[in-house]
Amino acid sequence: xxxxxxxxxxxxxxxxxxxxxxxxxxxxxxxxxxxxxxxxxxxxxxxxxxxxxxxxxxxxxxxxxxxxxxxxxxxxxxxxxxxxxxxxxxxxxxxxxxxxxxxxx
Amino acid sequence: xxxxxxxxxxxxxxxxxxxxxxxxxxxxxxxxxxxxxxxxxxxxxxxxxxxxxxxxxxxxxxxxxxxxxxxxxxxxxxxxxxxxxxxxxxxxxxxxxxxxxxxxxxxxxxxxxxxxxxxxxxxxxxxxxxxxxxxxxxxxxxxxxxxxxxxxxxxxxxxxxxxxxxxxxxxxxxxxxxxxxxxxxxxxxxxxxxxxxxxxxxxxxxxx
Numbered sequence: 001x002x003x004x005x006x007x008x009x010x011x012x013x014x015x016x017x018x019x020x021x022x023x024x025x026x027x028x029x030x031x032x033x034x035x036x037x038x039x040x041x042x043x044x045x046x047x048x049x050x051x052x053x054x055x056x057x058x059x060x061x062x063x064x065x066x067x068x069x070x071x072x073x074x075x076x077x078x079x080x081x082x083x084x085x086x087x088x089x090x091x092x093x094x095x096x097x098x099x100x101x102x103x104x105x
Numbered sequence: 106x107x108x109x110x111x112x113x114x115x116x117x118x119x120x121x122x123x124x125x126x127x128x129x130x131x132x133x134x135x136x137x138x139x140x141x142x143x144x145x146x147x148x149x150x151x152x153x154x155x156x157x158x159x160x161x162x163x164x165x166x167x168x169x170x171x172x173x174x175x176x177x178x179x180x181x182x183x184x185x186x187x188x189x190x191x192x193x194x195x196x197x198x199x200x201x202x203x204x205x206x207x208x209x210x211x212x213x214x215x216x217x218x219x220x221x222x223x224x225x226x227x228x229x230x231x232x233x234x235x236x237x238x239x240x241x242x243x244x245x246x247x248x249x250x251x252x253x254x255x256x257x258x259x260x261x262x263x264x265x266x267x268x269x270x271x272x273x274x275x276x277x278x279x280x281x282x283x284x285x286x287x288x289x290x291x292x293x294x295x296x297x298x299x300x301x302x303x304x305x306x307x308x309x310x311x312x313x
Contacts, residue, residue: 021188022181023180023181024173024180024181024184052168055170055172057172057173057174059173064173066170066173066180066184067167067170067184068167068168068170069167069168070164070165070167070168070191071163071164071166071167071188071191071192071195072164073168074167074188074192
């Protein structure tokens, strides 16, 4: 559960989850919505995967994400969005040597 | 083509939780049988447990997703329908528990049954409305399908329990008891359908 709180504490990751509520999207489509570097987006995706809030599949050369939240997690997401919930320490996603995402659209 | 992330599996916590709930049901039944607890108290315990199960099933239903390659041609509709179903079951489950905790015993069974059956009717209507005409793109069974099948069986059992409670409230034992027996036949029929589906799927699988 701590992974879920960590994942929901960042506004970028919350926005990713809101976008995935509309439909499954590729890593490239999601990254295009944000003005952050690709390594940073990769780190955000890794945090979301670790929290088991998204499912990822490789479709050819791209990775497609779909939402995987329970009703309780959805409620926590809405709560965090309304109250602008953010962690204030260094637990934010940092670019790490994680598996590289393929950002093809 | 695709390599989905590890599908959800039923962990030890979930197993212990399920065993614990079942143990409480058995304890309540035995307590009523041997006179340790009142019949109404036993019914309240059963009702609360069924409500808890409905809440749990509703909470996790949207989380057990199928890989995109195995979903309907429009996964957006399926995911929206499942999110609606999850929220409806959670809210209905909370309402169901509340009825059994606060309502007078003589009314609790009827009101709670209507709440439970109403939730199923709402979910089924929404599902049919959203999914109408859509068929699965790929009939191949995935690992998450097994968990989903188990969840659907539990939800089907809850639906039948609510229907039996309603029948018992309106018409008494002579209707509700045959319905309990009919559930066994319904399970056998479901099992036969699933086995036939698996056999057909195997027959149509491409040979190596």
